[in-house]
Amino acid sequence: xxxxxxxxxxxxxxxxxxxxxxxxxxxxxxxxxxxxxxxxxxxxxxxxxxxxxxxxxxxxxxxxxxxxxxxxxxxxxxxxxxxxxxxxxxxxxxxxxxxxxxxxxxxxxxxxxxxxxxxxxxxxxxxxxxxxxxxxxxxxxxxxxxxxxxxxxxxxxxxxxxxxxxxxxxxxxxxxxxxxxxxxxxxxxxxxxxxxxxxxxxxxxxxxxxxxxxxxxxxxxxxxxxxxxxxxxxxxxxxxxxxxxxxxxxxxxxxxxxxxxxxxxxxxxxxxxxxxxxxxxxxxxxxxxxxxxxxxxxxxxxxxxxxxxxxxxxxxxxxxxxxxxxxxxxxxxxxxxxxxxxxxxxxxxxxxxxxxxxxxxxxxxxxxxxxxxxxxxxxxxxxxxxxxxxxxxxxxxxxxxxxxxxxxxxxxxxxxxxxxxxxxxxxxxxxxxxxxxxxxxxxxxxxxxxxxxxxxxxxxxxxxxxxxxxxxxxxxxxxxxxxxxxxxxxxxxxxxxxxxxxxxxxxxxxxxxxxxxxxxxxxxxxxxxxxxxxxxxxxxxxxxxxxxxxxxxxxxxxxxxxxxxxxxxxxxxxxxxxxxxxxxxxxxxxxxxxxxxxxxxxxxxxxxxxxxxxxxxxxxxxxxxxxxxxxxxxxxxxxxxxxxxxxxxxxxxxxxxxxxxxxxxxxxxxxxxxxxxxxxxxxxxxxxxxxxxxxxxxxxxxxxxxxxxxxxxxxxxxxxxxxxxxxxxxxxxxxxxxxxxxxxxxxxxxxxxxxxxxxxxxxxxxxxxxxxxxxxxxxxxxxxxxxxxxxx
Numbered sequence: 001x002x003x004x005x006x007x008x009x010x011x012x013x014x015x016x017x018x019x020x021x022x023x024x025x026x027x028x029x030x031x032x033x034x035x036x037x038x039x040x041x042x043x044x045x046x047x048x049x050x051x052x053x054x055x056x057x058x059x060x061x062x063x064x065x066x067x068x069x070x071x072x073x074x075x076x077x078x079x080x081x082x083x084x085x086x087x088x089x090x091x092x093x094x095x096x097x098x099x100x101x102x103x104x105x106x107x108x109x110x111x112x113x114x115x116x117x118x119x120x121x122x123x124x125x126x127x128x129x130x131x132x133x134x135x136x137x138x139x140x141x142x143x144x145x146x147x148x149x150x151x152x153x154x155x156x157x158x159x160x161x162x163x164x165x166x167x168x169x170x171x172x173x174x175x176x177x178x179x180x181x182x183x184x185x186x187x188x189x190x191x192x193x194x195x196x197x198x199x200x201x202x203x204x205x206x207x208x209x210x211x212x213x214x215x216x217x218x219x220x221x222x223x224x225x226x227x228x229x230x231x232x233x234x235x236x237x238x239x240x241x242x243x244x245x246x247x248x249x250x251x252x253x254x255x256x257x258x259x260x261x262x263x264x265x266x267x268x269x270x271x272x273x274x275x276x277x278x279x280x281x282x283x284x285x286x287x288x289x290x291x292x293x294x295x296x297x298x299x300x301x302x303x304x305x306x307x308x309x310x311x312x313x314x315x316x317x318x319x320x321x322x323x324x325x326x327x328x329x330x331x332x333x334x335x336x337x338x339x340x341x342x343x344x345x346x347x348x349x350x351x352x353x354x355x356x357x358x359x360x361x362x363x364x365x366x367x368x369x370x371x372x373x374x375x376x377x378x379x380x381x382x383x384x385x386x387x388x389x390x391x392x393x394x395x396x397x398x399x400x401x402x403x404x405x406x407x408x409x410x411x412x413x414x415x416x417x418x419x420x421x422x423x424x425x426x427x428x429x430x431x432x433x434x435x436x437x438x439x440x441x442x443x444x445x446x447x448x449x450x451x452x453x454x455x456x457x458x459x460x461x462x463x464x465x466x467x468x469x470x471x472x473x474x475x476x477x478x479x480x481x482x483x484x485x486x487x488x489x490x491x492x493x494x495x496x497x498x499x500x501x502x503x504x505x506x507x508x509x510x511x512x513x514x515x516x517x518x519x520x521x522x523x524x525x526x527x528x529x530x531x532x533x534x535x536x537x538x539x540x541x542x543x544x545x546x547x548x549x550x551x552x553x554x555x556x557x558x559x560x561x562x563x564x565x566x567x568x569x570x571x572x573x574x575x576x577x578x579x580x581x582x583x584x585x586x587x588x589x590x591x592x593x594x595x596x597x598x599x600x601x602x603x604x605x606x607x608x609x610x611x612x613x614x615x616x617x618x619x620x621x622x623x624x625x626x627x628x629x630x631x632x633x634x635x636x637x638x639x640x641x642x643x644x645x646x647x648x649x650x651x652x653x654x655x656x657x658x659x660x661x662x663x664x665x666x667x668x669x670x671x672x673x674x675x676x677x678x679x680x681x682x683x684x685x686x687x688x689x690x691x692x693x694x695x696x697x698x699x700x701x702x703x704x705x706x707x708x709x710x711x712x713x714x715x716x717x718x719x720x721x722x723x724x725x726x727x728x729x730x731x732x733x734x735x736x737x738x739x740x741x742x743x744x745x746x747x748x749x750x751x752x753x754x755x756x757x758x759x760x761x762x763x764x765x766x767x768x769x770x771x772x773x774x775x776x777x778x779x780x781x782x783x784x785x786x787x788x789x790x791x792x
Contacts, residue, residue: 433479434743434746452755510732558663561620
């Protein structure tokens with residue numbers, strides 16, 4: 001029984017005992033069903049006491065029953081329901097309970113025996129399957145080695161055949177060019193002869209025509225004399241007509257001047273209206289003052305009106321007195337007619353003054369009414385202007401508040417989108433891809449051929465989409481982020497700063513730049529050291545790492561950092577920080593042949609990578625890192641080609657290994673930051689590489705082709721990924737197929753002559769963005785680790 005229980009523990013692991021019994025019950029049920037030839041009924045629920053008792057009273061008739069977890073627990077936990085002093089009922093219940101327990105034990109023993117037999121059968125089948133698997137793996141490895149050797153031979157043959165083919169094609173093209181030039185010269189000569197004969201015939205025809213024209217000219221001379229006489233007559237008529245036209249023109253000019261004056265007055269009136277509109281707030285005070293002045297003027301006018309009325313009444317009384325006197329004089333004294341005439345003249349003059357004073361009074365009353373109306377209009381316009389001003393001020397304030405809220409919401413939404421996007425990518429395990437387009441250079445042909453790069457303006461694609469135009473066809477692409485030619489180095493670094501920070505948290509981080517030669521990879525990664533605002537991602541990332549490590553000291557964290565830099569030149573690893581290396585050394589000569597060092601790439605079971613004999617330098621400040629970067633930049637292999645003045649001829653890999661310990665929490669993290677500047681892909685027909693440059697170009701294109709093969713295998717999720725085909729892919733194996741956070745910059749040139757290479761780069765970047773490499777894993781332990789740092 002003990003041996004059977006041990007076998008069960010080995011097969012089932014650390015499962016719950018009740019779960020084991022349930023599984024054994026299922027196996028026993030299957031065996032019982034096939035052996036007995038009839039289905040067994042499951043044991044009834046304990047709650048229905050009568051059914052359980054009926055099933056247990058005849059154990060010989062139903063020897064095999066299935067016991068579930070609930071039934072077993074109910075049997076074990078069952079308590080007697082008889083009265084306290086009813087011993088007979090307690091005895092019957094105990095006998096019944098013992099029978100059910102015996103039945104359960106027998107069922108478990110039978111299940112144990114069946115399980116032992118099944119376990120032995122499974123073990124034998126597993127051993128046979130493992131043997132077959134090892135045999136097939138050996139056969140596959142042998143076939144793989146044979147296929148790799150065949151592939152290498154075929155590639156060598158292909159390279160030699162391509163060289164021969166290129167030479168033959170160039171010779172044939174030269175011959176074709178010479179033949180076409182000769183044909184063109186012959187055709188041009190024949191055309192010149194034919195043109196000369198045609199010109200001779202035309203000259204003869206011109207001579208005959210000239211003779212005919214001379215005869216016709218004599219006739220026309222006579223007709224012209226007659227025609228001149230008629231023209232003179234017609235000219236005199238035209239002079240008369242011209243004078244009339246000039247007079248009408250003068251009238252038109254006068255009308256034009258009047259129209260221009262009216263137009264200028266209208267423009268002035270329009271300007272005054274605009275000024276009055278803009279100065280409505282200022283004119284409000286003037287209107288109030290004018291109102292007061294008009295009120296005073298109205299008072300004065302009313303006083304004058306009263307005076308005029310008094311004067312009129314006085315004159316009327318005088319006139320009446322004079323008329324009375326005239327009547328008296330006529331009646332009494334009978335003065336002369338002269339005095340009467342004078343009096344009548346005076347009375348008429350007085351009547352005239354009265355009528356003129358009445359007219360003045362009427363005019364003053366009209367002016368007073370107009371002034372009152374103007375005052376009312378001014379009050380209304382001032383109140384309307386004030387209300388409109390307050391309404392517009394309120395609307396402007398509301399719009400400013402809404403604009404500030406929308407800007408804050410936009411910033412918060414953008415931060416949330418970035419955070420969620422990064423979280424989704426980490427959960428999916430995809431390689432993040434950023435695209436950057438360099439600015440146009442003076443040597444580029446965009447001015448004559450037009451732009452080939454455009455950016456969609458839709459809400460979904462803004463900042464993430466790019467369109468490439470080739471031969472009138474548009475190719476759209478979408479990445480995690482797209483930087484146009486106006487983006488600065490700081491704008492680019494802001495997007496990757498959180499990824500760089502993950503290295504301090506204990507993650508493996510890899511950032512590498514890909515693209516054709518001259519697309520701006522080295523500028524993106526290294527920048528220009530002489531201009532602080534143009535520093536690349538590598539110096540900016542290291543500055544952030546050291547600044548963050550200093551700020552985390554307040555939380556009890558202490559960090560130790562080690563840096564190393566290497567380059568892969570012609571499939572050979574070279575140490576850029578080695579003291580045996582000189583600036584003017586021969587780049588084609590392997591360094592390990594000089595120093596006797598063997599730089600071998602090794603991966604351990606935890607996914608860490610190290611390169612043997614590589615120089616590793618302890619760094620504690622950004623100044624030390626800057627000096628190392630300058631040393632590596634001087635030692636790196638660069639060369640001049642027709643496509644780039646200073647073209648990188650190797651793949652440069654910078655590695656910063658970070659070890660952090662927190663004494664208060666006893667935590668230790670190990671992170672790795674890999675920053676890689678890949679050499680640019682190029683075509684031999686454009687670069688014009690020969691000699692050593694030709695070998696370098698072939699090695700660069702071969703390693704990048706191996707990188708493409710790896711990406712395609714990862715995208716198709718093949719069982720075998722060819723990481724070992726190149727030193728570059730084998731070094732990047734933990735970044736491409738492990739548990740690290742990986743970001744690729746694809747650099748694109750806007751030069752129309754490079755549209756083919758740009759399209760290939762964008763298509764490759766789209767495949768990289770679709771690859772799933774696994775969820776990033778944080779390297780953190782609670783024990784004090786060895787002082788030796790793990791390699792990334």
